[in-house]
Amino acid sequence: MTDPMTPGIAAARLSKEALAENFADLHAPYAPHEAAVAADRCYFCHDAPCITACPTSIDIPLFIRQIQAGQPEGAARTILDQNILGGMCARVCPTETLCEEACVREAAEGKPVEIGRLQRHATDVLMAKGDHPYTRAADTGKRVAVVGAGPAGLACAHRLAMKGHAVTLYEARSKPGGLNEFGIAAYKSVDDFAAREAEWVMGIGGITLAQGMLGDDLTLDGLTAEFDAVFLGVGLGGVNALRAEGEERAGVEDAVSFIADLRQAGDLASLPIGRNVVVIGGGMTAVDAAVQAKLLGAQNVTIAYRRAREDMSASRYEQDLAASKGVRLMFNVMPKAVHGNGAAVEIELEYTASGPDGLRGTGETIRLPADQVFKAIGQTLTTDAGLAVEGGKITVDASGKSSMDRVWAGGDCASGGDDLTVTAVAEGRDAAEDIHRVLSA
Amino acid sequence: MADISANFLGIKSPNPFWLASAPPTDKEYNVRRAFEAGWGGVVWKTLGSEGPPVVNVNGPRYGAIYGADRRLLGLNNIELITDRDLYTNLDEIKRVKADYPDRAIIVSIMVPCEEEAWKAILPLVEDTGADGIELNFGCPHGMSERGMGAAVGQVPEYIEMVTRWCKQYYSKPVIVKLTPNITDIRKPAAAAKAGGADAVSLINTINSITSVDLDNMCPEPSIDGKGTHGGYCGPAVKPIAMSMVSEIARNPETNGLPISGIGGVTTWRDAAEFMALGCGNVQVCTAAMTYGFKIVQEMIAGLSQWMDEKGHASLDDFIGMAVPNTTDWQYLNLNHITKARISQDDCIKCGRCYAACEDTSHQAISMSEDRTFEVIDAECVACNLCVNVCPVEGCITMETLAPGAIDARTGKTVEADYANWTTHPNNPSATAAE
Ligand SMILES: Cc1cc2nc3c(=O)[nH]c(=O)nc-3n(C[C@H](O)[C@H](O)[C@H](O)COP(=O)(O)OP(=O)(O)OC[C@H]3O[C@@H](n4cnc5c(N)ncnc54)[C@H](O)[C@@H]3O)c2cc1C
Ligand SMILES: Cc1cc2nc3c(=O)[nH]c(=O)nc-3n(C[C@H](O)[C@H](O)[C@H](O)COP(=O)(O)O)c2cc1C
Ligand code: SF4
Numbered sequence: 001m002t003d004p005m006t007p008g009i010a011a012a013r014l015s016k017e018a019l020a021e022n023f024a025d026l027h028a029p030y031a032p033h034e035a036a037v038a039a040d041r042c043y044f045c046h047d048a049p050c051i052t053a054c055p056t057s058i059d060i061p062l063f064i065r066q067i068q069a070g071q072p073e074g075a076a077r078t079i080l081d082q083n084i085l086g087g088m089c090a091r092v093c094p095t096e097t098l099c100e101e102a103c104v105r106e107a108a109e110g111k112p113v114e115i116g117r118l119q120r121h122a123t124d125v126l127m128a129k130g131d132h133p134y135t136r137a138a139d140t141g142k143r144v145a146v147v148g149a150g151p152a153g154l155a156c157a158h159r160l161a162m163k164g165h166a167v168t169l170y171e172a173r174s175k176p177g178g179l180n181e182f183g184i185a186a187y188k189s190v191d192d193f194a195a196r197e198a199e200w201v202m203g204i205g206g207i208t209l210a211q212g213m214l215g216d217d218l219t220l221d222g223l224t225a226e227f228d229a230v231f232l233g234v235g236l237g238g239v240n241a242l243r244a245e246g247e248e249r250a251g252v253e254d255a256v257s258f259i260a261d262l263r264q265a266g267d268l269a270s271l272p273i274g275r276n277v278v279v280i281g282g283g284m285t286a287v288d289a290a291v292q293a294k295l296l297g298a299q300n301v302t303i304a305y306r307r308a309r310e311d312m313s314a315s316r317y318e319q320d321l322a323a324s325k326g327v328r329l330m331f332n333v334m335p336k337a338v339h340g341n342g343a344a345v346e347i348e349l350e351y352t353a354s355g356p357d358g359l360r361g362t363g364e365t366i367r368l369p370a371d372q373v374f375k376a377i378g379q380t381l382t383t384d385a386g387l388a389v390e391g392g393k394i395t396v397d398a399s400g401k402s403s404m405d406r407v408w409a410g411g412d413c414a415s416g417g418d419d420l421t422v423t424a425v426a427e428g429r430d431a432a433e434d435i436h437r438v439l440s441a
Numbered sequence: 442m443a444d445i446s447a448n449f450l451g452i453k454s455p456n457p458f459w460l461a462s463a464p465p466t467d468k469e470y471n472v473r474r475a476f477e478a479g480w481g482g483v484v485w486k487t488l489g490s491e492g493p494p495v496v497n498v499n500g501p502r503y504g505a506i507y508g509a510d511r512r513l514l515g516l517n518n519i520e521l522i523t524d525r526d527l528y529t530n531l532d533e534i535k536r537v538k539a540d541y542p543d544r545a546i547i548v549s550i551m552v553p554c555e556e557e558a559w560k561a562i563l564p565l566v567e568d569t570g571a572d573g574i575e576l577n578f579g580c581p582h583g584m585s586e587r588g589m590g591a592a593v594g595q596v597p598e599y600i601e602m603v604t605r606w607c608k609q610y611y612s613k614p615v616i617v618k619l620t621p622n623i624t625d626i627r628k629p630a631a632a633a634k635a636g637g638a639d640a641v642s643l644i645n646t647i648n649s650i651t652s653v654d655l656d657n658m659c660p661e662p663s664i665d666g667k668g669t670h671g672g673y674c675g676p677a678v679k680p681i682a683m684s685m686v687s688e689i690a691r692n693p694e695t696n697g698l699p700i701s702g703i704g705g706v707t708t709w710r711d712a713a714e715f716m717a718l719g720c721g722n723v724q725v726c727t728a729a730m731t732y733g734f735k736i737v738q739e740m741i742a743g744l745s746q747w748m749d750e751k752g753h754a755s756l757d758d759f760i761g762m763a764v765p766n767t768t769d770w771q772y773l774n775l776n777h778i779t780k781a782r783i784s785q786d787d788c789i790k791c792g793r794c795y796a797a798c799e800d801t802s803h804q805a806i807s808m809s810e811d812r813t814f815e816v817i818d819a820e821c822v823a824c825n826l827c828v829n830v831c832p833v834e835g836c837i838t839m840e841t842l843a844p845g846a847i848d849a850r851t852g853k854t855v856e857a858d859y860a861n862w863t864t865h866p867n868n869p870s871a872t873a874a875e
Contacts, residue, residue, distance in 0.1 A: 046792030
């Protein structure tokens, strides 16, 4: 173990035990009795607001009642019917801004029914049984290419397979799962859950996972020629530039790559982390990078966000989580320069004010020690494959159809909806339904 | 501060909370602990005749019904009367009574329906110095199959006969404990009175099967793959017990006969309700078995606080006060018209009132796009279901329409006069109001 006070970037700032504790499950799973007590709090609302708030429209009161009635497996079926990645969503959904925000008990007493944890309870019980609960319809003879094995691609592939279509699931990386595997904070998906879930989803059969990269060894023309339909769920692979002086210095990194490395690390103690870390951004990625930097043993971690707290896209819950881990939140500051002699040593931030013509620097600056600077200022589309694009995303209609015939898209790479796992699942599923409709016409 | 001491049939106790005849009162050790905890009295676990005692099953005796968070709402048991030697019990009773002269000790008895049997045991009980006896005519399982317990309690003639023997061979108060496993509770109560009983106590447990093991297809508690009905008690039985108590209290034939109320008493409020319906005291079993003897402290503190708030100086100030207001349906005022009112400030928009009224009642609640729920007076029959299903206490209430107001449902003016079914024009046997 390295001395935690070691300057610069160093591995093993904490003991193995401390690291194991830091990266344990953020919310422990319910014991059965806890689940029963939590389930009893549900009022079984009429036309429940939580259902509307869930992007995949899970029948939440029904599944909770099934838990109450002693059948968590049945509850899981209710969840998975709508959202085949219900297990991951139970772990990563910002429920505080989705179903639980809409819960009438949130309005009444500030304590919603813990829908996410109940959902995890149900799906865990079912998945622990091992078997895949769905069967495929008779083979339709139709073949569909799904590009990208993230939440959108997996949900789409599963629904298509269920309808009897043969799916080839192309993935550029060595593992399926997308950001579930490479992006989500480690403490939200412990015990290799993302990989186990992807495996389990594909357990329905009829899905062939293939290595392939659109824009490299695959082209959209080639795919449309070979398949009856194509779905693109390629996510947002690129990262925005900081546009600050000294951005090229060693120590300035993409938050997403940092997290991907962390998620794939066999031994957390092997990951180098700065003593002084500054994360630029205000979304979930910024929070996850900052919190995990802190958990790896960084002494000082600061999130520097250019607007006010209210404007942060990370929820108040995520902000408080960061604060509780010892991350400092700074608002109304933007990066001006990264100073150092070769490697980063300091970051210079400029205070901002919003005026009639948008956000501008006030001229006043502040310098923070920074061995490592993580950029978490948004991801970008890496390939549009020649499709119409709006706001940096592939243009799709409500059913996920792109500008090109027989090509659909969904998830982060497609227009509409928030960049969330659950939204990607909903869009993948709905596109599959539309593809099925078109293919069976 | 209110005086909560009780005088039931001349038997004094520092409070009206007695432990019912059951496991909590099975032996000296428990009863001493109960008195130390503050219980006003006990009815000793039922004694049987001299000789080899009964034997209990050696598997589970209880089954249960739960509410949220495994809160025990109903308990079912297949236990018999005491399975300990008669003389052991009598010696213990005598010792405890001597040490706790200010507490009530009643001896529960169940012996065969023969005069000799009663004649034999009563002097032995008299000798303990206990304050009275309770005749267990209620036990619904095991003993009834031997012609005792509920088997006697279901035949009013037997009740009268045995009660008479007891009054003949025993000098102190005789309480007759009634079984609820009967169609008309007034009959056994009247028989007890006719036999000379000083009081009745009720209810004993209700025939029940609490659950069925669906793997082994056997009622629970299951003994080697077989189950039997047991006796149901606990909070779930309180409404049934209170109705039976009220029937006896307001029946002209038994009105005034002292009653010891039993069945689901768990807090001071339950006790106050039983007493308002005419009980001189209450007996408790399941609540003590669930939470231990300490619960009596809440009962004592709660009852005296409530009495202070209401200005009741002693128990007699409120015992029976609700009896005159317990009537038959036909005497309820049909001119009393209410409407449900939903407080928009308190509403949490769960929509349960809507589902209940729309699906199962009178389509009298409207739901708007933004989940505002409002009562449609023209449809509301004032059934109270919305009030009962609303999770927020006090959010939906019933507003009484003042005389002169128009009932939007019937279009009629609300009348000030009382009018009931007996005089209603729709009643074929209505008698014209004078
Ligand atoms: C750090 C971080 C934390 C997050 N935390 C949360 C959270 O807690 N909760 C939440 O709901 N959301 C969270 N999100 C957002 C969420 O992960 C995404 O919205 C979701 O994963 C989008 O799913 P997707 O299938 O559209 O894309 P992705 O998950 O990005 O999957 C795209 C897949 O396509 C593959 N691919 C890309 N390009 C190609 C190509 N050209 N050819 C073939 N394959 C390709 C990729 O390798 C990847 O497997 C987080 C995102 C990040 C970056
Ligand atoms: C395990 C058990 C054993 C009982 N044994 C007797 C008994 O021996 N004699 C008797 O009169 N009542 C017996 N009862 C009935 C109780 O005295 C009491 O009437 C009944 O439980 C209702 O009161 P509660 O709801 O407070 O429990 C027994 C009840 C239980 C639970
Ligand atoms: S009182 Fe009954 S009828 Fe009236 S609104 Fe409520 S549920 Fe409907």
